[in-house]
Amino acid sequence: MLSVTKIEKCPCCSSENIVKNGFTKQGNQRVLCHDCLKSRVLYRKFSLDFEAVRRSFLERMSLCGISRVFLISYYQVYKELNLCFLLLPNFKSQVIENKQCTDIIEFDELCGFCQKKKNKQWIWAAISRNTKQIVAYVIGDRSELTFKRLIRKIPIEYLKCQSYSDYWRSYAILKTKENHQQVGKESGQTNHIERYWATLRARITRYVRKSLSFSRKLRYHHLLTKMFIIDYNQNCLSTLF
Numbered sequence: 001m002l003s004v005t006k007i008e009k010c011p012c013c014s015s016e017n018i019v020k021n022g023f024t025k026q027g028n029q030r031v032l033c034h035d036c037l038k039s040r041v042l043y044r045k046f047s048l049d050f051e052a053v054r055r056s057f058l059e060r061m062s063l064c065g066i067s068r069v070f071l072i073s074y075y076q077v078y079k080e081l082n083l084c085f086l087l088l089p090n091f092k093s094q095v096i097e098n099k100q101c102t103d104i105i106e107f108d109e110l111c112g113f114c115q116k117k118k119n120k121q122w123i124w125a126a127i128s129r130n131t132k133q134i135v136a137y138v139i140g141d142r143s144e145l146t147f148k149r150l151i152r153k154i155p156i157e158y159l160k161c162q163s164y165s166d167y168w169r170s171y172a173i174l175k176t177k178e179n180h181q182q183v184g185k186e187s188g189q190t191n192h193i194e195r196y197w198a199t200l201r202a203r204i205t206r207y208v209r210k211s212l213s214f215s216r217k218l219r220y221h222h223l224l225t226k227m228f229i230i231d232y233n234q235n236c237l238s239t240l241f
Ligand SMILES: [Zn+2]
Pocket: 010, 011, 012, 013, 014, 015, 033, 034, 035, 036, 037, 038
């Protein structure tokens, strides 16, 4: 009979000077390295499906929920999340060009918050009515300055299109432009962006009103919003071509 002895090594410093160090909450064996003094998991009970974890970030699941479903620690959830961001494609590369300037743009803003209700984070977006893509978005306060930031991000060919917004005072800076019109919700001219906000609220738990799920860190608030918008734009791209 042939028996093979495998020597385990520390995942951090490759030292063989390791001992068993109890189990994690998820039931994985932990080891402690006497050289670098770090405690790590050598093998997981279940192998992790990265794509499944990535999809669940976009399906209204809280980060704690993801940790429970996939039996991974919070540390691992954040690690996977950061990896998702690194793999995100460039935002502009996903927006379809509009050479004929025949599109219609709708502007609107939606309230979210980070850590406490008083720390409001408004997401401003411009949606294309033809492609249903978000052509530009920013996160900030509800002032004119944030709206100006949004304008600067919109591709020039989309700025030449007819646009609609509600009567919020920040949109008044476009009053002098012939191709912009401020309208009420009852006119139906901002229906597409309103529908988009409904989808965002249904898919990203931190935008759900009156829920216990909220962003604790601004970084993840920004990055998960970006992840959702890019994913949505990619889906629009694949349905068009
Ligand atoms: Zn070590």
